[in-house]
Amino acid sequence: MNHAYEISHLLAGVMLVTSFALLYQQRVAAVLNTFAAQSIALALAVAWAAWSQDRPDLFITALIALTLKGIVIPVALHRTVARLGIHREVEKVVGVGVALMVGLALTGLAQALLFKVTHGTASHAREELALALSIILMGFLMMIVRRNAVTQIVGFMSMENGLILAATGARGMPLVVEVSVAFSVLIALFVFAVFVFRIRERFDTIDIEALDRMRGDRR
Amino acid sequence: MIHAYQVVVVAPYVAALVLLVIPGYRLGAITNVVASALTFAAGLWLVVSERVVSDYAIVDEFNIVFIAINTLVGFTTALFSASYIGHEIETGRLTPTLLRFYHAMFQAMMGSMNLALIANNIGLMWVGLELATLITVVMVGLYRTPQAIEAAWKYFILASVGISLAFFGTILIYLAGQPALGEGVPAMTWNLLQAAASRMDPAILDLAFIFLLIGYGTKVGLAPLHAWLPDAHAEGPTPISAVLSGLLLNVALYALLRFKMVVAGQPAALDPGPIMIVMGLVSLIFAAFMLYQRRDIKRLFAYSSIEHMGLMVFAFGMGGPLANFAGLLHMTMHSLTKSGIFFAVGHIAQAKGSQRIADIKGLSVTHPRLAVAFALAVFAISGLPPFGVFTSEFLILTTTFAREPWLALLPAFGLLIGFGALLMRLQDTIFGEPVGPAHRVDASSVPLVLHLLLVLTAGIYLPPVLVAWFQRAAELLG
Numbered sequence: 001m002n003h004a005y006e007i008s009h010l011l012a013g014v015m016l017v018t019s020f021a022l023l024y025q026q027r028v029a030a031v032l033n034t035f036a037a038q039s040i041a042l043a044l045a046v047a048w049a050a051w052s053q054d055r056p057d058l059f060i061t062a063l064i065a066l067t068l069k070g071i072v073i074p075v076a077l078h079r080t081v082a083r084l085g086i087h088r089e090v091e092k093v094v095g096v097g098v099a100l101m102v103g104l105a106l107t108g109l110a111q112a113l114l115f116k117v118t119h120g121t122a123s124h125a126r127e128e129l130a131l132a133l134s135i136i137l138m139g140f141l142m143m144i145v146r147r148n149a150v151t152q153i154v155g156f157m158s159m160e161n162g163l164i165l166a167a168t169g170a171r172g173m174p175l176v177v178e179v180s181v182a183f184s185v186l187i188a189l190f191v192f193a194v195f196v197f198r199i200r201e202r203f204d205t206i207d208i209e210a211l212d213r214m215r216g217d218r219r
Numbered sequence: 220m221i222h223a224y225q226v227v228v229v230a231p232y233v234a235a236l237v238l239l240v241i242p243g244y245r246l247g248a249i250t251n252v253v254a255s256a257l258t259f260a261a262g263l264w265l266v267v268s269e270r271v272v273s274d275y276a277i278v279d280e281f282n283i284v285f286i287a288i289n290t291l292v293g294f295t296t297a298l299f300s301a302s303y304i305g306h307e308i309e310t311g312r313l314t315p316t317l318l319r320f321y322h323a324m325f326q327a328m329m330g331s332m333n334l335a336l337i338a339n340n341i342g343l344m345w346v347g348l349e350l351a352t353l354i355t356v357v358m359v360g361l362y363r364t365p366q367a368i369e370a371a372w373k374y375f376i377l378a379s380v381g382i383s384l385a386f387f388g389t390i391l392i393y394l395a396g397q398p399a400l401g402e403g404v405p406a407m408t409w410n411l412l413q414a415a416a417s418r419m420d421p422a423i424l425d426l427a428f429i430f431l432l433i434g435y436g437t438k439v440g441l442a443p444l445h446a447w448l449p450d451a452h453a454e455g456p457t458p459i460s461a462v463l464s465g466l467l468l469n470v471a472l473y474a475l476l477r478f479k480m481v482v483a484g485q486p487a488a489l490d491p492g493p494i495m496i497v498m499g500l501v502s503l504i505f506a507a508f509m510l511y512q513r514r515d516i517k518r519l520f521a522y523s524s525i526e527h528m529g530l531m532v533f534a535f536g537m538g539g540p541l542a543n544f545a546g547l548l549h550m551t552m553h554s555l556t557k558s559g560i561f562f563a564v565g566h567i568a569q570a571k572g573s574q575r576i577a578d579i580k581g582l583s584v585t586h587p588r589l590a591v592a593f594a595l596a597v598f599a600i601s602g603l604p605p606f607g608v609f610t611s612e613f614l615i616l617t618t619t620f621a622r623e624p625w626l627a628l629l630p631a632f633g634l635l636i637g638f639g640a641l642l643m644r645l646q647d648t649i650f651g652e653p654v655g656p657a658h659r660v661d662a663s664s665v666p667l668v669l670h671l672l673l674v675l676t677a678g679i680y681l682p683p684v685l686v687a688w689f690q691r692a693a694e695l696l697g
Contacts, residue, residue, distance in 0.1 A: 081450055113426070114426075116422075117422045117425070118422065124530075125394065129390075136383065136387060140380060142666075143376065149372075156376075156380075156383075158380055159380075160383065163386050163390075166387060166390050167390055170393050170394050170405025172391050172397075172401075172403045172406075173390070173393060173407075174340075174342065174403060174404050
């Protein structure tokens with residue numbers, strides 16, 4: 001194993017650490033900053049893969065990750081939070097301790113699962129994939145244990161970060177796929193933004209619990 | 220030379236752009252119908268023209284069935300929508316601007332579904348399904364009521380999670396194909412993946428299929444991943460409910476079946492059949508019981524869709540030429556009948572100004588013709604002869620009985636439970652003292668009658684051409 005893989009593992013590891021950090025942040029602004037940090041780590045990881053695997057097309061993916069998810073989306077969400085005067089505290093379903101323990105268990109599960117399954121694949125790819133799956137599951141967890149719409153968006157975006165990392169880890173995945181993934185994430189964000197505004201407009205809060213009271217079948 | 224498959228994908232997107240700049244909603248509705256008719260014509264042309272396999276597009280005996288249904292129901296729904304949606308402006312539920320947006324989104328959604336069906340690349344197919352999903356999320360929230368926003372948000376979160384897991388499964392398929400096909404585009408191409416299936420890594424294939432089953436299974440509406448489906452059907456505009464049930468669920472099922480074909484090509488990998496049988500049966504029986512507690516008519520038929528998707532997944536899980544044939548036939552019949560039912564429900568909701576079953580009593584007194592059409596449609600979906608749904612359900616049950624007699628009891632039980640619930644609800648709505656307002660219905664009944672006639676014809680006489688065509692598709696499914 002040479003240093004190219006060590007660096008890519010280091011960057012993927014940084015992303016995983018930020019996934020854990022997302023779970024214990026107390027303030028919405030801090031969640032957004034942590035997410036930006038994760039996206040920048042993703043951009044670096046993809047750029048490193050582009051350089052070390054000699055695949056210049058991946059630089060485009062890295063650039064998209066850096067500008068969109070590292071800068072534009074966090075800034076836009078910061079402004080949304082400020083403009084809507086949303087609670088600055090993160091609203092939790094379960095406590096930080098429990099969430100972190102579950103996160104740890106999910107990470108262990110992802111590693112165990114992928115190492116067991118991917119015998120034949122090159123070792124660097126399976127390690128990268130295992131880290132990516134951990135990040136995906138952590139994003140999933142974040143969507144479950146946070147009630148606020150903005151923090152759910154961040155959970156979703158963090159999941160997408162894991163997906164892009166996985167796609168980069170799988171060598172030679174065609175560029176068209178990555179570009180269109182980035183594109184659809186952009187649309188997803190647009191949809192999210194529209195909904196945050198509409199939810200706010202109708203409910204005076206973006207706490208998802210207010211939505212649960214509107215279940216159609218209870219009329 | 221333009222090929223029909225390009226028209227099927229590109230025409231709706233072009234129409235979507237055009238519709239964005241057309242100001243009047245009447246003109247928009249007409250353009251929507253014309254564009255859908257054009258796409259349908261291209262779909263028909265595709266059926267009779269040569270099959271295609273290129274780097275990014277595939278048209279074979281299997282997906283052509285889906286494309287034909289998709290373009291046909293897209294066209295009839297556009298027809299229905301054109302006569303229906305004006306009413307929403309009169310009642311103030313929609314503004315002209317929103318309606319312009321609605322028409323553009325309708326076409327974009329049709330284009331995305333066709334893209335997912337025609338793509339020869341597993342990544343491109345994923346993109347098509349993701350786009351179609353996001354567009355329907357926006358459509359479900361179109362009315363902007365608190366209920367609509369709740370439904371759209373739930374749909375969005377669950378569908379996003381599902382589609383993300385499906386993408387991870389897609390990456391795993393790519394990895395599993397790499398040893399046999401090398402890096403790059405070939406390891407993401409349907410026909411090559413299928414041909415090379417026996418040389419793919421079985422362990423990764425297993426894991427990939429689980430992710431794909433959970434991911435796309437969420438979109439199919441399989442229990443216990445179905446939570447988004449009833450809300451999304453109930454709160455969106457009725458034409459969208461028709462397209463959701465009739466088409467989008469099929470597209471997700473198509474994705475699942477394609478992956479099943481790949482996984483089944485590797486004997487060392489897990490057998491997708493039993494998993495699909497179990498998930499299908501759970502959905503079927505669960506949804507059949509849930510039918511009894513429904514108070515909202517669109518929600519009722521949404522659960523009925525879960526029931527029927529479960530039956531299809533069960534049939535495809537059984538596999539073999541006959542069960543696959545029955546599954547495909549059932550899918551076709553369900554698409555036609557269920558979208559027809561939603562057209563009828565749209566009429567009823569306009570006539571009564573409500574979707575609550577308690578408010579829809581005595582339809583036979585106030586709107587006799589609508590009551591008859593609705594009753595026929597409900598008979599059709601609950602599997603009474605001579606409608607086509609009976610034929611396909613009968614085929615599924617008999618082929619199961621021939622192979623696994625005891626197993627056939629479960630789907631039969633689920634269907635009977637569902638049958639009882641639907642007839643009970645039908646009785647509630649048709650008979651009794653009329654309550655509430657009784658408005659005139661402006662929406663056209665042509666699409667509903669057309670769908671009913673098609674389902675009836677299929678139930679009485681299936682043309683040999685059609686049978687041969689479905690048989691070829693069923694053989695491809697293995």
